[in-house]
Amino acid sequence: MRSEELLLRLGALTKHRWKLMEVCGTHTMSIARSGIKRLLPEGVELLSGPGCPVCVTPGEVMDAALELSVRPGVTVAAYGDMLRVPGTRRGDDLAHRRAGGADVRIVYSPMDVLDMAEAEPERQFVFLGVGFETTAPGTAAALLEAGRRGVDNFTVFSMLKRVEPALRALIASEGFAIDGFICPGHVAVITGADEFAFLPREYGLPAAVAGFEPEDILLAVCHLVEMLERGEPALVNDYERAVTAGGNELAQRAIERVFEPRRDIWRGLGEIEASGLGIRPEFAQFDAEVRFNIEIRPAGLKTPCRCGDVITGRIHPQDCPMFERECTPDDPLGPCMVSSEGACAAAYKYMC
Amino acid sequence: MDGIITLDYGSGGRKTSALIEEIIVPAFKNEALCALGDGALLGGHIAFSSDSFVVTPLEFPGGDIGKLAVCGTVNDLAMCGANPEYLSFSLIIEEGLPTDTLRRVVTSAATAAKAAGVQIVTGDTKVVERGRGDGLYINTAGIGRIKYPGLTPAAMRAGDAVILSGTAGDHGTAVMLARGDMMDGAIKSDCAALNGLVDALMASGAEVRVLRDPTRGGVATTLCEFAESAGLGIELCEGDIPVRRDVAAACAILGLDPLYSANEGKMLCVVSEATAQLALEALRAHPLGADAAVIGRVTEGSRVILKTAAGGSRVLRKLTGAQLPRIC
Numbered sequence: 001m002r003s004e005e006l007l008l009r010l011g012a013l014t015k016h017r018w019k020l021m022e023v024c025g026t027h028t029m030s031i032a033r034s035g036i037k038r039l040l041p042e043g044v045e046l047l048s049g050p051g052c053p054v055c056v057t058p059g060e061v062m063d064a065a066l067e068l069s070v071r072p073g074v075t076v077a078a079y080g081d082m083l084r085v086p087g088t089r090r091g092d093d094l095a096h097r098r099a100g101g102a103d104v105r106i107v108y109s110p111m112d113v114l115d116m117a118e119a120e121p122e123r124q125f126v127f128l129g130v131g132f133e134t135t136a137p138g139t140a141a142a143l144l145e146a147g148r149r150g151v152d153n154f155t156v157f158s159m160l161k162r163v164e165p166a167l168r169a170l171i172a173s174e175g176f177a178i179d180g181f182i183c184p185g186h187v188a189v190i191t192g193a194d195e196f197a198f199l200p201r202e203y204g205l206p207a208a209v210a211g212f213e214p215e216d217i218l219l220a221v222c223h224l225v226e227m228l229e230r231g232e233p234a235l236v237n238d239y240e241r242a243v244t245a246g247g248n249e250l251a252q253r254a255i256e257r258v259f260e261p262r263r264d265i266w267r268g269l270g271e272i273e274a275s276g277l278g279i280r281p282e283f284a285q286f287d288a289e290v291r292f293n294i295e296i297r298p299a300g301l302k303t304p305c306r307c308g309d310v311i312t313g314r315i316h317p318q319d320c321p322m323f324e325r326e327c328t329p330d331d332p333l334g335p336c337m338v339s340s341e342g343a344c345a346a347a348y349k350y351m352c
Numbered sequence: 353m354d355g356i357i358t359l360d361y362g363s364g365g366r367k368t369s370a371l372i373e374e375i376i377v378p379a380f381k382n383e384a385l386c387a388l389g390d391g392a393l394l395g396g397h398i399a400f401s402s403d404s405f406v407v408t409p410l411e412f413p414g415g416d417i418g419k420l421a422v423c424g425t426v427n428d429l430a431m432c433g434a435n436p437e438y439l440s441f442s443l444i445i446e447e448g449l450p451t452d453t454l455r456r457v458v459t460s461a462a463t464a465a466k467a468a469g470v471q472i473v474t475g476d477t478k479v480v481e482r483g484r485g486d487g488l489y490i491n492t493a494g495i496g497r498i499k500y501p502g503l504t505p506a507a508m509r510a511g512d513a514v515i516l517s518g519t520a521g522d523h524g525t526a527v528m529l530a531r532g533d534m535m536d537g538a539i540k541s542d543c544a545a546l547n548g549l550v551d552a553l554m555a556s557g558a559e560v561r562v563l564r565d566p567t568r569g570g571v572a573t574t575l576c577e578f579a580e581s582a583g584l585g586i587e588l589c590e591g592d593i594p595v596r597r598d599v600a601a602a603c604a605i606l607g608l609d610p611l612y613s614a615n616e617g618k619m620l621c622v623v624s625e626a627t628a629q630l631a632l633e634a635l636r637a638h639p640l641g642a643d644a645a646v647i648g649r650v651t652e653g654s655r656v657i658l659k660t661a662a663g664g665s666r667v668l669r670k671l672t673g674a675q676l677p678r679i680c
Contacts, residue, residue, distance in 0.1 A: 034664050214660075
């Protein structure tokens with residue numbers, strides 16, 4: 001169905017006011033780029049949740065990565081958008097460390113890091129494993145491959161996170177006022193749509209797994225509003241061309257083999273039980289935290305910006321007093337302004 | 353400005369502007385420089401321009417650093433309304449560069465110069481120690497007589513048509529893919545000299561207000577510069593902007609935006625509404641302008657607004673930092 005038809009249908013459906021949350025950075029970006037927010041009926045409000053992996057990476061963890069990058073003989077390899085994520089000190093990021101002489105390399109895949117490590121055996125290569133269930137299988141595969149090839153100068157600094165515990169923490173948090181979730185299509189490709197069945201079952205919140213074209217997102221919004229107006233919350237898979245109920249078992253097995261859930265810190269949400277993926281002890285030789293004795297001390301630092309309120313859907317980016325004034329993509333205060341997937345960056349870049 | 357220069361300062365976006373405005377302009381201040389065009393206009397009849405090329409890899413689908421160095425400076429002159437005549441060609445070579453590579457790149461530059469009708473008349477060669485350069489850097493400067501005076505964003509009027517001479521984002525995407533050894537050769541750089549296309553456009557009699565080749569920072573950044581200089585707005589229609597399907601797909605995978613991706617053989621032309629059709633036909637009749645399209649209009653506003661295919665609208669801003677591939 002085309003956007004216009006979906007919008008007409010949505011207009012006819014909407015009788016009350018509903019707040020819906022997307023929990024995937026790619027959704028955030030697609031919504032902003034297509035400008036659909038302003039086309040929605042007055043009663044439907046879209047808010048961005050903790051769906052951008054860069055945005056939920058806390059400053060304390062970045063500090064550890066920054067410190068690692070300046071150790072002699074160490075190369076830090078990361079996806080591109082990690083380069084501008086600040087640590088706890090403003091303006092201190094991997095891009096600046098690189099300009100100051102650190103060996104920081106942008107990669108598209110952890111497998112590339114493995115090749116680099118083999119080509120330069122005198123250096124230690126640390127891959128910053130960032131992302132949700134989407135990037136975890138690739139990271140696990142690289143780590144298993146390192147074992148097979150016997151590459152002993154390759155480690156992973158795991159910042160990987162799980163979506164489900166974060167959603168539970170968000171729902172349990174004070175002032176939570178979201179009526180339904182647009183669930184992340186890419187995550188669901190791996191985990192399966194059923195991963196999100198707990199939302200209607202345990203919390204009575206409707207959930208729709210959505211694709212990434214504007215029409216995909218509008219379709220999911222239609223289904224969510226339909227369920228809300230009828231008072232019949234359920235899980236719908238609106239991304240059937242890519243997502244199955246059970247997901248990709250091979251990828252799930254790889255994650256499980258290499259990683260185990262652990263308590264982790266989320267920017268904006270704080271510490272959440274079992275929300276991170278740590279490397280299992282049997283793979284300790286590939287665990288950067290073990291090899292380099294990294295210890296993360298939760299600093300509980302407050303930034304003057306309100307990233308935490310943005311990613312929990314309490315405010316829109318434009319409501320933060322720092323937005324566009326003190327905090328811009330050129331000089332971000334918080335990580336929501338850093339990644340192209342961040343709610344603040346998307347709002348800054350694309351919205352009128 | 354930060355305490356140290358990061359790569360973001362070279363991306364052609366806001367930080368590059370800051371560097372030029374805060375450090376370069378105050379130091380050298382003069383009338384010709386302060387216009388900050390693609391080239392300097394000297395005494396009203398000569399255009400002079402210079403550009404450095406540091407692309408990796410040195411050879412990529414659709415071109416190489418030699419061809420790029422010639423076309424880049426030819427285009428800067430052509431966009432000022434000048435007829436490019438003479439170029440300098442200076443090499444900074446890193447020890448260890450295969451002679452064959454150098455020969456290929458220089459031959460390619462010669463071919464490009466011949467095709468563009470310019471002569472390379474001076475230059476310089478330096479060799480630096482291994483590890484002190486990226487294989488090869490090239491600087492070119494060029495000079496030419498002004499043929500079409502008065503091309504400036506200040507000439508823009510509300511209602512004018514904005515034309516893009518072909519598909520957006522080919523060069524940046526091709527180089528990004530060549531760098532990652534991905535999709536080998538499927539997408540080619542559009543690297544080409546545009547002086548012939550400018551002549552064809554001007555011969556049509558169209559009322560041309562301003563021309564610019566959207567290199568670093570892409571179509572979006574160049575249009576923001578137009579709007580800012582003219583004190584006007586621009587409204588674009590996403591569906592009308594030509595983008596190759598494979599470029600759109602590759603950008604989607606890499607998390608890039610074709611509107612912010614560099615072009616090396618395209619130009620943005622603002623022409624009067626009345627002569628837009630004339631201009632379009634003249635461009636399309638030229639081999640380098642076959643995919644030319646009217647992509648938007650100049651408005652009374654002050655921002656660049658994109659009407660999206662989904663029916664929404666959003667603001668386009670100048671590129672922020674370098675485009676970085678995103679996570680997932």
